Structures are given as structure tokens and as C-alpha cells.
Amino acid sequence: MSKYVFFILALSSISALALITIFIISRGAPIIGEVGFFDFVFGMTWAPGRGEYGIFPMIVGSVTVTLGAAALGVPIGICCSIFMTEFAPAALRNFFRPAIQLLAGIPSVVYGFWGLIFIVPLIREYLGGPGLSILAGAVILAIMILPTVISITEVSILALPPEYKAGAMALGLNHWQAIKTVLLPAAKSGIVAAVILGIGRAIGETMAVIMVLGNAVALPQSILDPVRTLTTNIGIEMGYASGTQSQALFATGIVLFAVIMLLNAAAQFITRKK
Amino acid sequence: MGLNAKNKKARSKERAAKILIWSAAVSVMAVLFFIVVYILVKGLPVVSIGFLTEIPSNMGRSGGISSTIVGTVLITLVAVAIAAPFGIGTAFYLAEYTRESIVTRIIRFCAESLAGIPSIVYGLFGFIFFVIYLGFGYSVLSGGLTLAFMILPTIIRTSEEAIKTVPNIYREVSMSLGASKWQTIYKVVFPSALRGIANGIVLSIGRSIAETAAVIYTAGSVLRMPSSMFSSSRTMAVHFFILASEGISMENAFGTAALLVILIFFINVVVNMLVNRFIAKGR
Amino acid sequence: MDYKIKIEAFKFFYGREQVINGIDLNIPKNGIFSLLGPAKSGITTMLRAVNRLSDIVPGARMEGSILLDGKNINDADVNVAELRRRVGIVFDVPAPLPMSVYENVAFGPKLLKKGKAEIRALVEESLQTAALWDDVKDRLNTPAQSLSGGQQQRLCIARVLALKPEVILLDRPCSGLDPISTAKIEESLIQLKELYTIVIAPHNVQQAVRISDRAAFMLSGDLIEEGANTEIFSNPVHKRTSDYITGRFG
Numbered sequence: 118m119s120k121y122v123f124f125i126l127a128l129s130s131i132s133a134l135a136l137i138t139i140f141i142i143s144r145g146a147p148i149i150g151e152v153g154f155f156d157f158v159f160g161m162t163w164a165p166g167r168g169e170y171g172i173f174p175m176i177v178g179s180v181t182v183t184l185g186a187a188a189l190g191v192p193i194g195i196c197c198s199i200f201m202t203e204f205a206p207a208a209l210r211n212f213f214r215p216a217i218q219l220l221a222g223i224p225s226v227v228y229g230f231w232g233l234i235f236i237v238p239l240i241r242e243y244l245g246g247p248g249l250s251i252l253a254g255a256v257i258l259a260i261m262i263l264p265t266v267i268s269i270t271e272v273s274i275l276a277l278p279p280e281y282k283a284g285a286m287a288l289g290l291n292h293w294q295a296i297k298t299v300l301l302p303a304a305k306s307g308i309v310a311a312v313i314l315g316i317g318r319a320i321g322e323t324m325a326v327i328m329v330l331g332n333a334v335a336l337p338q339s340i341l342d343p344v345r346t347l348t349t350n351i352g353i354e355m356g357y358a359s360g361t362q363s364q365a366l367f368a369t370g371i372v373l374f375a376v377i378m379l380l381n382a383a384a385q386f387i388t389r390k391k
Numbered sequence: 392m393g394l395n396a397k398n399k400k401a402r403s404k405e406r407a408a409k410i411l412i413w414s415a416a417v418s419v420m421a422v423l424f425f426i427v428v429y430i431l432v433k434g435l436p437v438v439s440i441g442f443l444t445e446i447p448s449n450m451g452r453s454g455g456i457s458s459t460i461v462g463t464v465l466i467t468l469v470a471v472a473i474a475a476p477f478g479i480g481t482a483f484y485l486a487e488y489t490r491e492s493i494v495t496r497i498i499r500f501c502a503e504s505l506a507g508i509p510s511i512v513y514g515l516f517g518f519i520f521f522v523i524y525l526g527f528g529y530s531v532l533s534g535g536l537t538l539a540f541m542i543l544p545t546i547i548r549t550s551e552e553a554i555k556t557v558p559n560i561y562r563e564v565s566m567s568l569g570a571s572k573w574q575t576i577y578k579v580v581f582p583s584a585l586r587g588i589a590n591g592i593v594l595s596i597g598r599s600i601a602e603t604a605a606v607i608y609t610a611g612s613v614l615r616m617p618s619s620m621f622s623s624s625r626t627m628a629v630h631f632f633i634l635a636s637e638g639i640s641m642e643n644a645f646g647t648a649a650l651l652v653i654l655i656f657f658i659n660v661v662v663n664m665l666v667n668r669f670i671a672k673g674r
Numbered sequence: 675m676d677y678k679i680k681i682e683a684f685k686f687f688y689g690r691e692q693v694i695n696g697i698d699l700n701i702p703k704n705g706i707f708s709l710l711g712p713a714k715s716g717i718t719t720m721l722r723a724v725n726r727l728s729d730i731v732p733g734a735r736m737e738g739s740i741l742l743d744g745k746n747i748n749d750a751d752v753n754v755a756e757l758r759r760r761v762g763i764v765f766d767v768p769a770p771l772p773m774s775v776y777e778n779v780a781f782g783p784k785l786l787k788k789g790k791a792e793i794r795a796l797v798e799e800s801l802q803t804a805a806l807w808d809d810v811k812d813r814l815n816t817p818a819q820s821l822s823g824g825q826q827q828r829l830c831i832a833r834v835l836a837l838k839p840e841v842i843l844l845d846r847p848c849s850g851l852d853p854i855s856t857a858k859i860e861e862s863l864i865q866l867k868e869l870y871t872i873v874i875a876p877h878n879v880q881q882a883v884r885i886s887d888r889a890a891f892m893l894s895g896d897l898i899e900e901g902a903n904t905e906i907f908s909n910p911v912h913k914r915t916s917d918y919i920t921g922r923f924g
Binding site (some may be wrong): 574 | 773785837
Binding site (some may be wrong): 118119120122123124126127128130131132135136137139140141144147178187191196197199200201204208213214215216218219220222223224225227228229230231232235255260261291292294296307314317321322323324327328344348351352355356366367370374375377378380382384 | 429481485607
């Protein structure tokens with residue numbers, strides 16, 4: 118008896134995902150049909166006033182900001198998890214873990230705000246340009262993906278049997294060699310999943326990057342140029358959009374949703390393969 | 392000789408790696424510390440009794456933030472009240488009632504996918520589904536339900552992990568004493584997993600409070616004190632975003648941010664410590 | 675003889691792996707019956723099959739029959755919870771539930787919705803019979819985990835007694851315990867055998883010799899031989915039995 122009650126509750130995640138998919142697609146798909154898939158995705162001009170909906174600059178924006186965030190955040194994140202699992206004294210580890218939790222818990226708008234008043238002026242002053250830029254977004258997102266990268270990497274390193282390290286060190290490798298040649302390769306699938314989920318988090322972030330990216334709809338020429346991403350496009354225009362413009366924002370959401378689902382599936386596939 | 396040189400090289404490499412790793416860890420902590428301290432130093436002087444108890448006036452330029460605190464609490468309550476039963480129920484189904492099968496794989500895939508969906512997409516969905524389609528309008532209810540969808544996967548995952556750590560012997564003992572499956576879950580497994588489940592709910596509360604993108608277009612941004620589930624309301628995070636991004640009042644933005652950071656710290660660290668203290672494991 | 679449990683042509687499988695190869699065994703009413711043999715003999719599986727705890731293992735399957743008072747326990751009309759109350763089991767590791775001493779013993783009776791006073795009396799009686807009452811009467815509300823290993827195991831026996839069972843199964847109940855705790859448990863079992871049918875997997879041959887009325891020797895899922903204490907230990911028929919009880923293997 119109770120089994121069926123629980124089964125019905127368990128259908129919630131399926132129905133939630135189905136509802137989200139159906140409603141986003143049904144609202145956004147018509148405009149893609151109207152504009153044409155190719156013109157929508159590769160169109161260079163986003164001008165709702167003239168009925169032109171091309172999101173290619175935003176795709177470029179999302180990709181560059183995310184790659185920048187991954188380039189900065191992933192190595193630091195992996196170093197942090199090695200630190201926590203291998204080098205940190207117990208006391209420090211016990212301090213580190215809740216600190217990373219706090220890092221994950223701080224509202225994204227607070228990071229964005231901090232970027233706006235601290236990182237943006239720094240870039241403007243020392244590197245030139247308007248400051249509101251790909252670089253500023255990448256720095257903020259790099260910080261924001263750290264908890265994801267650190268915790269998943271840490272878990273996958275901790276899940277390794279202790280014999281791996283003992284065996285490697287028994288063969289005369291020093292600690293670092295053991296980490297580099299045995300532990301990290303053995304934890305590879307977990308680390309790759311961590312990176313993919315970190316990237317997913319970076320692509321999906323909205324409010325923090327709205328504040329630091331400058332939001333110009335144009336192809337950036339350098340990392341010091343302002344850009345608009347898929348998420349910020351939605352976040353900025355949802356407030357006043359109506360009619361076809363609103364539909365175009367849902368269409369942007371479809372593209373974002375598809376990219377994220379692909380990344381999720383990849384991460385799940387990689388971790389499951391083990 | 393050759394071996395010695397090789398050892399030396401290896402050792403200096405190890406030292407370099409260690410320095411790199413330590414500096415990465417230290418700089419992450421430094422950045423976190425810097426952000427938190429910066430926000431607190433600039434924001435705490437703004438926080439007063441009046442700031443907490445007065446309704447914002449003049450778009451938030453003056454007055455306090457009381458209505459946004461109430462809005463945050465109500466929306467979070469709705470989210471947790473809806474998501475917790477479904478999430479915990481799903482976790483029990485996955486952990487106790489089935490073996491790995493195509494059905495559990497689909498449920499897990501959906502839950503993990505939900506976990507990866509960006510909050511702005513939840514915002515879009517909540518807007519079209521709750522605000523427009525179901526006609527709840529911009530409201531506490533729409534915002535809370537949207538957040539419920541968003542935190543569902545977190546509750547599922549943390550609860551399932553907690554249930555899986557309950558030793559199997561407890562289930563066997565309970566069944567051997569004549570308990571049914573349901574009695575075993577209700578009297579033995581659930582109390583033993585309660586701590587982990589509670590940690591997951593606390594985590595979800597933290598996420599709900601911190602969220603902006605999913606609530607700004609579902610709960611709206613009205614500054615009045617919400618009077619019912621159908622009132623539009625602004626959460627603290629949304630209030631902070633609007634104050635800061637529209638440059639309405641940097642001072643009050645900092646004050647709100649400081650409160651948010653303290654609240655998140657309190658929830659993630661202090662409440663979890665209390666949970667761990669009072670729901671002792673295995674008792 | 676009056677048999678409490680009759681096992682007939684009994685086979686047991688986990689998935690494809692067969693762990694019991696078809697055994698026939700009769701266990702008389704009241705008294706202590708030892709099932710001994712080395713690891714992987716199928717003894718734990720045999721014990722768990724008698725109160726159908728093996729039902730909860732995925733992929734488990736059995737053939738043959740187990741009769742309790744002449745009634746097949748796997749018949750469709752058997753209430754499993756009821757069967758498990760009649761046939762209690764004590765595990766090889768002390769397994770107190772994560773609750774107080776009192777709640778542990780009261781767990782079974784509470785499921786039957788008995789009255790408070792009745793449960794209280796039952797708890798006291800069970801703890802007394804398990805020779806634990808004097809140790810715990812002042813700390814009934816402390817967590818059961820705070821008891822020593824031997825006390826925990828006697829608590830588990832008390833917990834079974836509170837069900838008012840007919841049969842008590844014990845799966846190497848003394849395996850982690852010191853000699854004093856072991857002696858106390860053996861003493862309790864010898865008293866209990868007047869009222870209950872006790873089937874025990876002893877944790878060594880000496881224990882079987884000390885306490886059992888009858889014993890059976892199992893090896894790799896086969897029943898090698900079965901007989902009264904005096905016969906099987908002093909005059910075993912099979913060479914493998916004598917090798918085992920004299921410590922040549924095992």
C-alpha cells in the first residue's frame with residue numbers, strides 16, 4: 118500500500134521536468150519557427166523593436182564568459198580539493214569545509230555586486246576598457262563555480278580506496294607523485310563531471326553577471342569588451358517584454374535549456390560509467 | 392649519484408606543487424573572507440532596529456526592509472512546505488521501495504537534470520505556468536511554488552543519501568520483530584535519517600533565500616507588506632538586486648546584503664550545527 | 675518425538691548461486707538445537723529462512739518446505755509479521771535500534787498496540803529473563819548504544835522475549851563478546867530452553883558441546899549429520915564431522 122503512495126510522490130521529479138520542458142518549449146518554439154532556427158541561432162542582430170531576433174552574440178557571450186570562468190576556476194578548484202583531501206591538517210579542513218559551504222550559499226547577487234564595485238573598477242583602471250566586461254564576468258563566475266568543482270572533486274578523491282595512495286607510496290613515489298600519477302587519474306571521471314557541472318553552473322548564472330557584463334548586444338573583440346549572455350538577455354528584458362519579444366526570451370530559454378540538458382546528460386553519463 | 396639527482400628533482404617538484412596548492416587554498420579563503428568582510432563592514436552600520444522593522448519607502452531609498460523580510464520568509468515557507476514531502480517521499484521510494492531499474496533510473500535522471508537547470512529557466516517556467524497559466528499572478532504563491540520546483544532535487548538527493556547511510560541491520564531487526572515495511576520506515580529508518588534530511592532542508596532554505604532570478608518574475612517586486620498568498624512581494628535578494636543595479640541606494644543595498652550574508656551564514660553553519668547537535672545520529 | 679520445526683528438501687538460492695543443497699532436518703520442541711559448521715555453510719541462510727527474513731533479500735529464492743507446528747510457513751495465508759513474532763531472531767552482531775533501552779524492548783509489543791502498563795510489565799519481565807534487568811533498571815531511558823557489547827546482546831534477547839515467541843533463532847550471538855558475557859548468555863539460554871525452542875549457530879564447537887541438546891553439522895550447504903549432543907560430539911558417524919569438531923579444519 119505505502120509503496121504506491123511513495124511511488125506517486127516519486128513521480129514529482131518526472132512531472133516537474135516534463136512541465137518545465139513543455140511550458141518553455143510551447144511558449145518559445147513558435148518564434149523560432151517564425152524567425153527560422155538558423156536565423157535565430159546564428160542571427161547577428163537582436164532588435165526586438167524591429168522584430169529581429171538573432172542570438173548569436175549572446176551565444177558567443179555565454180561561451181566566452183563560461184570558458185574564462187572555467188579556465189580560472191577549475192585549476193584553483195582542483196587545487197583546493199587536493200589541499201582538502203591530501204594536505205590540509207584536520208583542524209584547517211574542518212574550517213575549510215563550512216567555509217566552502219558558505220561560499221556556495223552566498224546569494225549570487227552579492228557576488229555580482231561585489232564584482233561591480235570592486236572587480237569592474239580594477240579592470241577599468243589597470244587594463245582599460247569600460248571595466249564591465251567578459252573578464253569581470255569570468256572572474257565572478259570563477260569564484261561562484263568553485264564550490265561545485267571543489268565539492269565534487271573532493272568527493273571523488275575521497276571515494277578512492279586508501280590502498281591506491283599507500284600502494285603508490287610503497288613503490289617509492291613521493292606524496293605529490295602519488296597524487297599526480299595515481300589519485301588524480303583514478304578520480305578522473307569525478308573530476309570531469311565536476312568540471313562539466315561547474316560549466317553548467319557558469320552558463321546558467323544570471324543575476325551576478327547582469328551586474329558586471331555591461332550587457333551590450335554585439336560581438337566582443339576582446340575580453341575587455343562588454344557582452345550579453347543567453348541568461349542575462351532573459352534577465353534584463355523579462356521585466357518589460359511582451360508579445361513576440363517575450364516569446365523570443367522563452368526561445369532563448371529553450372537554447373539555454375538544451376545546452377544545460379546536454380551538459381547534465383554528459384556529466385551523468387560520465388559518472389555512471391564507473 | 393643518478394638516483395640522488397632524480398630524487399632531488401622529484402622533491403623540488405613536490406615542493407613546487409605543494410606551494411601551488413597551498414596558495415590556491417589560501418587565496419580562495421582570502422577572497423571569501425574579503426567579500427564577507429567587505430559587505431559586513433559597509434553594510435552593518437546601516438542595519439538598525441528601524442531598518443529591520445520599517446517598511447521601505449521612496450522605492451527603498453529610505454525606510455527599512457521589513458516587508459522584504461516577511462516576503463522572503465513566506466516564499467521560503469511555501470517552497471519548503473511543498474518540496475519537502477515530495478522530495479523526501481521520492482527519496483524513500485528510491486532508497487527503500489525499489490531496486491535499481493529503468494523506473495529509478497528515469498526518476499534519478501530527472502532529479503539530476505532538475506538540479507542543473509539554471510534558476511532563470513525556473514523563473515521563465517514559473518512566470519508562464521504559475522503567474523500566467525494558473526493565474527496566480529505575481530504572488531508569494533507563484534514565487535514559492537517556483538522555488539519548490541528548484542529545491543526539489545536538492546531535497547531528493549540529500550534525503551536519499553541520508554536514508555542510505557542508515558545501517559541495513561536496523562531494517563532487518565525491525566522486520567524481524569514483526570514490523571511491516573511501512574512501520575520499519577516510519578519508526579526506524581526515518582528517525583535515523585532525520586538528521587541528514589534536516590541538513591538537506593536547511594540547505595534548501597538557504598538556496599531559497601539567496602535566489603533572485605527565479606523569484607523576481609514570479610513573486611514580483613512590490614514593496615508593500617504581503618497580505619495574503621496572492622499578494623505580490625519582493626524578497627530580500629530581489630530588493631538588494633534592484634537597489635544595487637538601479638543605483639537607488641547603495642547604502643541600503645549594502646545593509647540588505649550584510650543581512651543576507653549573515654542570514655546565510657547563520658543558516659548554513661549555525662542551524663546545521665544545531666541540527667547535528669539535537670538530532671543526534673543513531674539515537 | 676514432538677517436532678516444532680520440520681525442514682524438508684530445502685534448497686536456497688541467491689540469484690543463480692545455490693547456497694543450500696536440499697536438506698531435511700527435524701527440530702524438536704523445547705531444548706537447544708545447534709547448527710554448526712564453518713563459514714559459508716549456509717547456516718545463517720537457514721536460520722533466516724525459518725522466520726522468512728530471507729524474503730527481504732532481493733533475488734532470494736527457495737525450494738522445499740519449512741513446517742512450523744505442521745504448517746508450511748511459506749503458504750500464502752501465513753501472516754509474515756505474525757510468523758516473525760512467533761520465531762524471533764538474534765543476530766551475530768549486537769544490533770540495538772537507535773533508541774532507548776526501554777524503547778528497544780517495547781518495540782515489538784508497541785507494534786501490537788498493547789496498553790502502556792502491559793508493555794511496561796512485559797519489558798521488565800523480558801529484561802529479567804534475559805538477566806539484564808539489574809544492569810539497566812536505573813537507565814531504561816538511556817540510549818541502548820551506551821550499553822556494553824554483552825549487555826547489548828542480552829538486550830536483543832530480551833527484545834525477542836518481549837514478543838512472547840515460540841522459537842528463538844540465534845546466529846552466532848556471542849561472536850564479538852568476551853568470555854564472561856558469553857557465559858551469561860549461555861546461562862540464560864539454558865534457562866530459556868524449558869519454555870522455548872532454541873536454534874543456535876554456536877560460535878565454536880565448545881559452545882555447542884556446552885549448551886546443546888541436539889546438534890547438526892552443515893558444510894557448504896549440505897547437512898552432514900545430525901544427532902543428540904552425546905552422540906554427535908563423542909561419536910560422530912562422518913569423518914568430516916569428527917575432523918571439524920576436533921579442529922582439523924574450520
